[in-house]
Amino acid sequence: MATATQAPDARKRERSLIINKLCKEYRAGQPVLRDVSLEIESRGLIAIIGPSGTGKSTLIRCINRLVEPTSGEILFRGRDMVALSGPELRTIRRHIGMIFQEYNLVERLSVIENVLCGRLGYVPVWRAWLRKFRAADIEHAFQLLDAVGLGDFANQRADQLSGGQRQRVGIARALMQEPDLVLADEPTSSLDPKTSVEIMELIASRAAERKIPTIVNMHNVDLARRFADRIIGMSKGAIVFDGPPLALKDSHLLEIYGGEGWLE
Numbered sequence: 001m002a003t004a005t006q007a008p009d010a011r012k013r014e015r016s017l018i019i020n021k022l023c024k025e026y027r028a029g030q031p032v033l034r035d036v037s038l039e040i041e042s043r044g045l046i047a048i049i050g051p052s053g054t055g056k057s058t059l060i061r062c063i064n065r066l067v068e069p070t071s072g073e074i075l076f077r078g079r080d081m082v083a084l085s086g087p088e089l090r091t092i093r094r095h096i097g098m099i100f101q102e103y104n105l106v107e108r109l110s111v112i113e114n115v116l117c118g119r120l121g122y123v124p125v126w127r128a129w130l131r132k133f134r135a136a137d138i139e140h141a142f143q144l145l146d147a148v149g150l151g152d153f154a155n156q157r158a159d160q161l162s163g164g165q166r167q168r169v170g171i172a173r174a175l176m177q178e179p180d181l182v183l184a185d186e187p188t189s190s191l192d193p194k195t196s197v198e199i200m201e202l203i204a205s206r207a208a209e210r211k212i213p214t215i216v217n218m219h220n221v222d223l224a225r226r227f228a229d230r231i232i233g234m235s236k237g238a239i240v241f242d243g244p245p246l247a248l249k250d251s252h253l254l255e256i257y258g259g260e261g262w263l264e
Contacts, residue, residue: 016042017063017181017213022072024058032058034237036072040181040213045204047224048217050234051257056217059234060185063215064096065089077180094121097174097212099184099203103166105173107159111150114158114169115141118176137176144172148202164195171202175210182207182214189219196220200227221253 017040024033032055040046048056061067063074065081074081077092084092097118105114119137133141145151148168153161158169167187174182184203188196200216204227207214218224224231225245233241233248233256241252 016040016076018073018075019063020073020075022059022062022074023070024055024062024067025070031070032237033062033069036237036239038232038239038242040215043208043211043213044229045207045214045216045227046230046232047228048215048232048234049219049221049224049256052219054234055237056234057185060183060215060217063181063183064093064098066098090121094177095180097177097179097182099167099170099174099182099187101186101189103163103170105158105166105169108157110155110157111145111161111169112138112141112154115144115172115176118173121177141172141176144175147175147206148172163191164199167191167199168202171199171206175206179212182212184214184216186217186219188223196223197226203227221248 019036019038022033022036023031025031036059048059050056058067062069063081069082072082077095079092081092106117116133116137119133142151142154145154148171150165150168150172153165158166161169187203188199191199200223203214203216225248228245231241231243231245231248232239233252235256240255241248
């Protein structure tokens, strides 16, 4: 009985993320992130908003160590990501799905092969090289393509897809990892308004369905208000707002973005 009651709590801890006093300097004395501290719960969609150059992408990429933090802690699955390297870092990265602004697909591969790339961290090197995946993984990849509306495109090359279709493949690939956390780095910035809404609907619905905490870095305040459970506003590398969408007022947006003309 104890094991059954403890299991959900253990899963919740695995999916929580705690960031303590995170700093990043690309040049000494010029911090891009300034003592950022955050706690992300085990579910929900969190939107990070702020002007260009304020550190949104750097924060997202520090979490999975695509960018090396200068100092601070990133606690995930009970480990400090900042302190990990080699096999330990690769192992914990399996549990973090990433959706990229420019999709990061392998253009010459088919759609289904790109989705299966989400399992590369789970298979031996020789299997990855030969693209020999388990039958269960292949079946799951087809199910995910159906879930993102691309079931009929499985054997089409990635370079033949539209921007919105490519991002759907990127979402399916991230989910293929069966992650405990999803990071999305400006996933709609290259898309038209209609497609942007469709992609955000897809990210939000799939994350809610699987109860995966999802952090999305974006410029579009309206999309953040519409889809996020929580909004984090950044300015000059620091957090200046953290709360539910309904609490985000024009005064906060002025603090985040500066100036008044764009609010009119």
